[in-house]
Amino acid sequence: MMVEMFWTTVAALLTLAIFSFLYEDNPFYKIAEHIYVGSSAAFMFIYVLYFDLWPKLWTPFFSKLFHGNLSGITSSQWWLIIPTILSVMMLTRLLGHVAPQAMWISRWPIAFTVGVGSGLGITGTLQGILVPQINATFLPLWTSSILHTFNNWIIVFGTLTTLAYFYFSVEHKGVLGGMARAGIVFIMVGFGASFGYTVMARVSLLIGRVYFLVHNWLHLV
């Protein structure tokens, strides 16, 4: 109980230290900021080590290798040598001050990562965004429901005019100019909705922290 109270108080004081930035920059804010950055980085390092390197690389492969249990390593586990070598190659980026001439070695794993990322990204974007989203704009413009018809018109008209705004190969004059101007209206409505949601999100975070202070720490509610 006392331990929980202690750590709740620490969290509350750090919250207040961060809030103090609203008045002006000060040492309390800086301390809280540095604690946050440092602990987040350490936390991430530990989790990658514990949830990835240890169970996926050390236990199935290196542990057996170092104990001489080569027969215990399956054929698929031998493949782990390749990502291990790529990882070591990536670490040559850290040699910038010591041996900058070795840094080029890191380009190989970077190229591999970019290749995998592009492959997944291109197929994912086509299959998961472009085709389904185009498909979702093929809507009936006349339905039995007026509201439904109105919504469909907005979606179809909004998509076409927004696309027209981003068509820069021809000067925005005449019909294209009119469509582009209508497109701006839809884009602005989109920005407005995003901004409204962002405000709501930030206010929610403030409410969360204030509720923590008055409920968990001060027990006022």
Add this chain to the structure above:
Amino acid sequence: MNTFWIRVQQMDRRILYIVLALGVLVPILARWKMDIHPSPEVKKAYDFIEAQPEGSTFLISIDYDAASMPEVQPMLHAILRHIFRKNDRVLMIAHWPLGVPLGQLALEEEARRAGKVYGKDYAFLGFRPGLAAVIVNMGKDFRSAFSEDYKGTPLDSLPVARGIRNYDQIAAVIGLEAGSVGDAWVQYAQARYGVHVILGSTAVVAPDYYPYLQANQIVALIGGLKGAADYERLVGYVGTASTGMTTQSVVHLLLIGFILLGNLAYALGRRQS
């Protein structure tokens, strides 16, 4: 120009912070309450989970961290409470390492409340880096991405995960998002393997996910504190999201007032100059 409008234009921003702080504190301390009417996109999530046969398995992905906790954590609690009440099962994973303890805390709390047993009714599989590769691999062979839980227990030793081979055995993926992982769930899990996806997100990213909802690529969208409060209302309890919504409304009114006041002062000043 009237001195009042000059003062408005030159007002110290810290006065606005004090007014906002009061706007947050007073409704919380006075325990103001307001009615919550669940939105259709949140109700879809509730209805979908409700319609699944008893014993279905849901995969919950923790894709947020402490910075989004006030919005997304109440969603997680409400969803877990709903799933456990229905005697369904939960597998939890994390794509954000800093979200791991948050997911674990909520899972253990709700499981304890519902009297559920680790390994039989729920399991926590932990974090794996790799995002898209992890999601794709789970669709091919679940064990190639997660062969054991976070304690190192093999999945085949856990009754809750024994029959899970890929997404075919998952009733729905429930992604709780503070960034772009939700896009990856849609692109790689839904589009490639056809699994049902429900997204719960912070309000900041919710507008990015509405096109997926309109295109029926996701089953439902639970957006921001309002979405969390809606889900709490549907599950039938008053949690931190419902409590926060009254405050949220008060602060929004204050902000609208500030915007109107600021613009009025600016417009009057411009007309005079």
